[in-house]
Amino acid sequence: MTLTAQKQLEPTPGKYGALESYIDAVESDIEKLLSEQANVPDNLNKEERSVLQSLKNREDIVIKKADKGSTVVVLDKEKYIAEAHRQLSDERFYIKLDSDPTEEFSATITKTLDEMHKKNEIGDNVYETLNPIDCRPGQFYLLPKIHKEGMPGRPIVSAIGHPTEKISEYIDLHLRPHVEKLPYYLKDTTDYINKTPSTDLPDPTLLVTMDVTSLYTNIPHDEGIEACREVCTSSFNRVPHQAP
Structure with missing residues (x-):
């Protein structure tokens, strides 16, 4: 089994005159748009802008986006750090290392x-x-779950620049199409609504929701790896030419 990555192709310079003319026109329009953006008036007055700058400079708070929705949350820094320590001290999921x-x-x-x-x-x-x-190293941070009691934080590890960053992207590229074909796959709330019949539901019908604490960290590594291996092996053996 030979794997290949997606190719980054660019047209040979001078070969497609019409295409290059179109590209030049688009670049010109973008440059014009950017130059005009520089003169866009601020949508905040001086007082509001000053307040935002003041908040940004404070060292006793942490500003994060809420885990759900687009709400901006201002957190007490000591409480934010305490929540991070609480989660990282759980030895079921985290191990303290002596070196990087x-x-x-x-x-x-x-x-x-x-x-x-x-x-x-x-x-x-x-x-x-x-x-x-x-x-x-990966960068650990929390997104506050303001919809839950006690406002716990959702742990996120940013893998930008991490040794496994590109590998993760590559695996996701191959797994995503197969995951989306699973009969119990739900992308988001909208997908759930679209797949749930609005009429002709058996009587009585009870819709149930549940919450799994630390969902991703509770996935057994060995079983997860084996499941991924099975999907990849079967798909590559079936249609190896479709593996990008």
């Missing part, structure tokens, strides 16, 4: 990619795309 393993992870990934490349299991494009360079 980022370089070690990068080296392990590079070694694995080298071996796969030599065996022709991945091509040059995949190898170059997934190979980690100039990496940094």
